[in-house]
Amino acid sequence: MSQIESESQEQKSFIQPAILIAGDLLVLLSFVWVGRSSHSLSVADIGASFFTALPFIISWFAITPWFGIYRQDVCQNWRSLVPRLLLAGVVAVLAAVVLRALFLGRPVPGGIMPTFTMIAVIYIGLVVVIWRLGYIWWVNRKAKRLEGAEL
16 A cells, blocks of 8 residues: 555545544534424524533433444445444433433433433434435445546
8 A cells, every 4th residue: 555545544534533423413413403493492592502412412422432333334334334323323312311311400210301302312313314324325426436537
């Protein structure tokens, strides 16, 4: 492998997880923004939005890497990714709901309405799967174009 190919691979190994992390973070923030706006709360209140998002961000990035959803061999293959992503998402959202109850000083269990938990699991699960499938399509499309250019 040439030095240029090695540098390109190193750059790719840094950029890919950064893109995935940024996209996942936007999914979590979109859940908060949609939720706040549906309750007629200001999305522009950055402090309140951050406080609402914090348990989801903490649990997502503490739990989901254990399921391998940021590994290159998993995140570029939908058959490997989707089951892991769905399971990791459910675990992370359930942990986030517990954290949210603790942040709000509410009892666990029972401090957060079950409908909120259901909506969080469904919304985050659906949007993160759509986002990640779009990412897989984009990466594979880009790889096929590069292979065609080398021929």
